[in-house]
Amino acid sequence: xxxxxxxxxxxxxxxxxxxxxxxxxxxxxxxxxxxxxxxxxxxxxxxxxxxxxxxxxxxxxxxxxxxxxxxxxxxxxxxxxxxxxxxxxxxxxxxxxxxxxxxxxxxxxxxx
Amino acid sequence: xxxxxxxxxxxxxxxxxxxxxxxxxxxxxxxxxxxxxxxxxxxxxxxxxxxxxxxxxxxxxxxxxxxxxxxxxxxxxxxxxxxxxxxxxxxxxxxxxxxxxxxxxxxxxxxxxxxxxxxxxxxxxxxxxxxxxxxxxxxxxxxxxxxxxxxxxxxxxxxxxxxxxxxxxxxxxxxxxxxxxxxxxxxxxxxxxxxxxxxxxxxxxxxxxxxxxxxxxxxxxxxxxxxxxxxxxxxxxxxxxxxxxxxxxxxxxxxxxxxxxxxx
Numbered sequence: 001x002x003x004x005x006x007x008x009x010x011x012x013x014x015x016x017x018x019x020x021x022x023x024x025x026x027x028x029x030x031x032x033x034x035x036x037x038x039x040x041x042x043x044x045x046x047x048x049x050x051x052x053x054x055x056x057x058x059x060x061x062x063x064x065x066x067x068x069x070x071x072x073x074x075x076x077x078x079x080x081x082x083x084x085x086x087x088x089x090x091x092x093x094x095x096x097x098x099x100x101x102x103x104x105x106x107x108x109x110x111x112x
Numbered sequence: 113x114x115x116x117x118x119x120x121x122x123x124x125x126x127x128x129x130x131x132x133x134x135x136x137x138x139x140x141x142x143x144x145x146x147x148x149x150x151x152x153x154x155x156x157x158x159x160x161x162x163x164x165x166x167x168x169x170x171x172x173x174x175x176x177x178x179x180x181x182x183x184x185x186x187x188x189x190x191x192x193x194x195x196x197x198x199x200x201x202x203x204x205x206x207x208x209x210x211x212x213x214x215x216x217x218x219x220x221x222x223x224x225x226x227x228x229x230x231x232x233x234x235x236x237x238x239x240x241x242x243x244x245x246x247x248x249x250x251x252x253x254x255x256x257x258x259x260x261x262x263x264x265x266x267x268x269x270x271x272x273x274x275x276x277x278x279x280x281x282x283x284x285x286x287x288x289x290x291x292x293x294x295x296x297x298x299x300x301x302x303x304x305x306x307x308x309x310x311x312x313x314x315x316x317x318x319x320x321x322x323x324x325x326x327x328x329x330x331x332x333x334x335x336x337x338x339x340x341x342x343x344x345x346x347x348x349x350x351x352x353x354x355x356x357x358x359x360x361x362x363x364x365x366x367x368x369x370x371x372x373x374x375x376x
Contacts (some may be wrong), residue, residue: 004128035183065146077131077132103159
């Protein structure tokens with residue numbers, strides 16, 4: 001690595017040194033607790049639509065915790081956060097727009 | 113890190129656009145592209161589920177408990193990975209290696225449980241045409257029926273979870289290289305040989321074990337061309353990959369397992 005890269009890596013390491021170790025244990029505990037809630041809901045025989053909404057909401061919160069704290073994105077510069085998250089969310093929204101109306105059409109109208 | 117603090121690093125090049133080193137940006141770009149791969153697979157599974165009447169719900173209580181333990185393994189591995197990164201920035205080489213090995217152990221636990229679950233499903237009759245037949249296996253009518261009436265279930269289930277299992281396996285190998293460097297190559301070869309000899313040829317994992325051999329060859333070439341001692345930036349980048357694998361499972365577990373559960 002050239003001197004710039006080394007300096008940037010050193011700065012990233014210095015950032016990490018300031019984070020409390022207990023924070024990671026709290027995040028891990030929260031992730032396990034949310035997983036336990038998901039499994040509990042499975043045993044309650046809920047209506048599929050309602051259950052899917054709750055499970056997806058919990059999954060998004062879990063994903064945000066992993067990306068933010070474990071993957072350290074919360075502490076990156078705002079440019080990095082916006083470029084990475086906006087690009088992937090935009091692609092997933094496009095997939096949703098293309099796929100799901102068609103999937104529902106097949107379900108209700110049949111394959112023509 | 114404040115944006116304004118980025119420009120005080122002396123450099124022969126322009127300041128980094130994203131305020132961090134290139135390896136990390138490279139890994140983030142790879143992970144973004146990989147998230148679209150998994151996104152496409154998850155969408156394919158969901159599309160199949162919505163558009164197919166009579167979508168099977170083959171995961172009974174035993175499978176749910178198994179998948180929950182697998183999830184706990186992955187979440188714990190993410191915690192040990194964070195602790196490995198922290199040990200690396202504190203320049204505590206021994207703790208770094210130990211935490212990396214703990215992460216690998218959790219990853220291996222996940223793979224073993226997942227492999228056991230796949231084998232159970234295949235034995236019961238939920239299979240793909242490419243999988244070899246299991247001699248003497250007593251098929252469960254429920255699963256045989258699923259394979260015949262809704263073949264897209266087995267295709268999307270094995271495709272999605274198989275892709276994830278491959279990522280976890282490669283992640284364990286990646287961490288093994290970062291933790292042990294050249295010492296990991298004979299371990300990997302021994303693992304491949306053990307897998308090849310001990311797993312019966314009727315299991316897809318018998319052929320899947322070639323991943324370990326191919327990885328050993330690739331790693332040998334890489335370490336021969338560029339031998340190095342991995343520093344904290346390498347551990348952090350490896351950690352990004354590992355957390356991503358965990359992240360993807362946070363969607364597979366509810367969408368595939370919990371939404372297709374049949375609790376009796």
